[in-house]
Structures are given as structure tokens and as C-alpha cells.
Amino acid sequence: VAEGWTQxxxxEFDTVMKALPDLISDARSATASGSDDDRRAGFAALGKALQLAGHVAVRMGKTDLALIGLERATDAAGRSSDPLLLPMIVNSMAWTYQRQGRLEDALDIALRxxxxxxxxxxxxxxxxxKVWGALTMSAATSAARSGDYERAAAMTERAEKEAARVAKLPAGGDSRMVSVFSPSSVRIERVRLAVQYGHPNDALALAKGTRLSKDTPPSWRTWLLLDLARAHTDTGDAAGAVKTLESLRRVAPTWMRHHTLAVAVVRDLWALTDHPPGLRALAEFLGVGGQRGETGSVDLAATGSVTGRQDP
Structure with a gap:
């Protein structure tokens, strides 16, 4: 299951999807163990496997299917030995509600x-x-998308203060099985909110000098670079945007293909009269472009229509 989250x-969505049926089946078998402890551990594994399936479904644009999987994960969590599993699955449900535009529902369940x-x-x-922090940041995102930027900022500020305590507390289990929450992840979220609410200079200032912790997943590093590319574009720094996207292509080419924000930024840059060096290669990589001045086309469904972020 942990390896599935890494993928x-x-x-590596195709790899995860191929593995999920057997993974879920094996976890179900573990819930039938004769030992109470083994049975509860089996339900914990089943809950995380179903949660993973829900996340993949969201990435594929199947949010109703995702909620079905997450409801089953909730049932498994209630019969497991892990008290943190249910809150993590609730966070996944909040993210799915965000993707459906149900921001009030998302805010309510995450904050509660x-x-x-x-x-x-x-x-x-x-x-x-970490689980508390991820829920708080999810609530902040829902508040911001609902237009309550001040409330979102207050929650983010509190989360950033609490994130500093993570490294001082007793170490937990496998980090791949727990929500992502650290000073790095909070800073990434702050950059994102600044970009989304029209403060690109603030976003660039927040990112300057930021050092990401070793446990920051590739997906989160991807989102930071995409937001910085958007910020450079919004400030008129086309060359800076291209340079950032080139870095992203080097470190996470698969994620870049799966994210519509990359397509949107390249389209905006391609519409400029003067194309910065390196833009044509990026446009070809993403299937955007054509002749100078044309925006071209891309099948967003084929890229996975991936926006937003979330973790265990």
C-alpha cells in the first residue's frame, strides 16, 4: 500500500490502477484473519487501499466513484486499529467535495x-x-475558494506555527502512509493561494529561499514549480516562467503532462508576440501550439485534467 502511494x-497512475484490484482483494482477505489484532490491521490496510483508489479516481475525473470508494474506506477505518485513518479519509472526502464545487461541505467536514x-x-x-495540519490546510483552501481569504489566511498562519512542532515530536510510522504536513508543505500552499488570489509578487517572495524538506513528495514539488511558473507569467516575466517549466520537465515530466495548469501557462506564453527561448520545446512536449500566435489545442481529458492537490 505504501508503495502504491509512492507511485x-x-x-504513475497506470501502474497504481493495475495494482489496485489485487491490493484491495489481498487487504479484504486480511480482514478475515482469526486474530482480532490481525483483523483490525487488515481493515487498516483495506482503508488505505480504498483511499488510494479514491484518489486515483479523482485524478481521472471520476469524483462520484471516488466518493463511493471513500465511503467504503470510512467503514474499514471504523473497524481498524488506526485512530488516524478516519480523519485522513475525511480529508480525502473534503478534497473530493472541493473538486465537485461543494466548498461548504468540504470546509465543514475538514474543520470539524x-x-x-x-x-x-x-x-x-x-x-x-500531520493529519490535523492537513485537515486545517484543506479547510483553508475551501475558505479561500469560497472568497473568504482572511479566514483562509488565519487558518494558514495557525497551521504554519503548528508545522514547526512536527520535527520536535516523537517520530511516527511510515511517512508514506500519513498526511503531508510540514513547514515546506504549508509554504507551498501559501504560494498557491497567493497566485490564485492575484498576488504573484507575494508568491514569488514567499518561495524565495524556501528549502523543501526531504520528505516533500514529487507531486508537491511539482505544484510549487507550476505555481511559480504562473506567478512569473502573471508578472510579465515570460523567460522566468519558461525556465521554471524547464526545471519541472527535468524533475517531474510525468506530472507535467498530467497537469492542466502547465497547459494553461504554456498556452498563455504561446499567445505572446515574442516567444522566450525554450518555449517551443515545452509546447511540443505538452501538445500545445502550432504556428506562432496560435494557441493550438490539447485534449485535457488525455492529460488527466489534474488540478488541485491532496495526500493521504
């Missing part, structure tokens, strides 16, 4: 679950704080 964060975790004293370990 997911590397945009984060508060429940704090009230139950589940933020005293690194893993618990």
Missing part, C-alpha cells in the same frame, strides 16, 4: 474533524499533528 505521488482531533488530544505525536 501515486510520482504520477480537525477540531475533534484537537479535542481528543490526538495532535501530540508527529503523525497526529
Amino acid at each position: 501515486y505521488h510520482s504520477a 474533524t480537525a477540531d475533534d482531533m484537537a479535542d481528543a488530544g490526538r495532535t501530540g505525536t508527529a503523525d497526529g499533528l
Whole structure:
């Protein structure tokens, strides 16, 4: 299951989809063990496998299917030995609601679950704080998309202060099985919100000098570079945008193909009168372009129509 999440964060969606049927079947078999402890561990594995299936479904644009999988994951979590599993799956449901435009529902379940975790004293370990932090950042995203930028900023500020505690708490289990939350991830989210709300200079300032922690997944590094490319484009720095996209192509070419923001930025750059060096190669890589001044076309369904972000 952990390897499946690693592949997911590397945009190896075909590999994950091929593995999921057997993975889910094996986890179901584990839930039939004669030992209570083994049975509960089996339900934990099943919950994470179904959660992974839900995430892949969202990436493929099948949000209703994703919610069905996540509802089954919720049932498995309730019968598992992992108290953090249910909050993680709730976070996945909040993300799926965001993708469906159900921002109020997404905000409500993320914030309520984060508060429940704090009230139950589940933020005293690194893993618990990571799950709480991911829920809080999800709520901030929903608030921002609903137009309440001040509320989103307040939640983000609180999350950033709490993220500094993660490294000081007792280490948890396999980081691939827990939500992504650290000073690096919060900074990436702050950059994204600044770009989305028309503050590209703030986004570039936030990113300047930022050092990403070693456990920052490739998917999150991808999102940061994409947001920076958007910010450079919005400030009129076409050359800077191309340079950033070239870096992304070197470190995460598969993710770049699977993200519509990359297509949008390249299209905007291609529409300029003067094309920066390197733009044509990027346009060809993404299937965007044609003759100078034309925006070309690309099958967004083929790229996976991937926007937004989320993790276990």
C-alpha cells in the first residue's frame, strides 16, 4: 500500500490502477484473519487501499466513484486499529467535495474533524499533528475558494506555527502512509493561494529561499514549480516562467503532462508576440501550439485534467 502511494505521488497512475484490484482483494482477505489484532490491521490496510483508489479516481475525473470508494474506506477505518485513518479519509472526502464545487461541505467536514482531533488530544505525536495540519490546510483552501481569504489566511498562519512542532515530536510510522504536513508543505500552499488570489509578487517572495524538506513528495514539488511558473507569467516575466517549466520537465515530466495548469501557462506564453527561448520545446512536449500566435489545442481529458492537490 505504501508503495502504491509512492507511485501515486510520482504520477504513475497506470501502474497504481493495475495494482489496485489485487491490493484491495489481498487487504479484504486480511480482514478475515482469526486474530482480532490481525483483523483490525487488515481493515487498516483495506482503508488505505480504498483511499488510494479514491484518489486515483479523482485524478481521472471520476469524483462520484471516488466518493463511493471513500465511503467504503470510512467503514474499514471504523473497524481498524488506526485512530488516524478516519480523519485522513475525511480529508480525502473534503478534497473530493472541493473538486465537485461543494466548498461548504468540504470546509465543514475538514474543520470539524480537525477540531475533534484537537479535542481528543490526538495532535501530540508527529503523525497526529500531520493529519490535523492537513485537515486545517484543506479547510483553508475551501475558505479561500469560497472568497473568504482572511479566514483562509488565519487558518494558514495557525497551521504554519503548528508545522514547526512536527520535527520536535516523537517520530511516527511510515511517512508514506500519513498526511503531508510540514513547514515546506504549508509554504507551498501559501504560494498557491497567493497566485490564485492575484498576488504573484507575494508568491514569488514567499518561495524565495524556501528549502523543501526531504520528505516533500514529487507531486508537491511539482505544484510549487507550476505555481511559480504562473506567478512569473502573471508578472510579465515570460523567460522566468519558461525556465521554471524547464526545471519541472527535468524533475517531474510525468506530472507535467498530467497537469492542466502547465497547459494553461504554456498556452498563455504561446499567445505572446515574442516567444522566450525554450518555449517551443515545452509546447511540443505538452501538445500545445502550432504556428506562432496560435494557441493550438490539447485534449485535457488525455492529460488527466489534474488540478488541485491532496495526500493521504
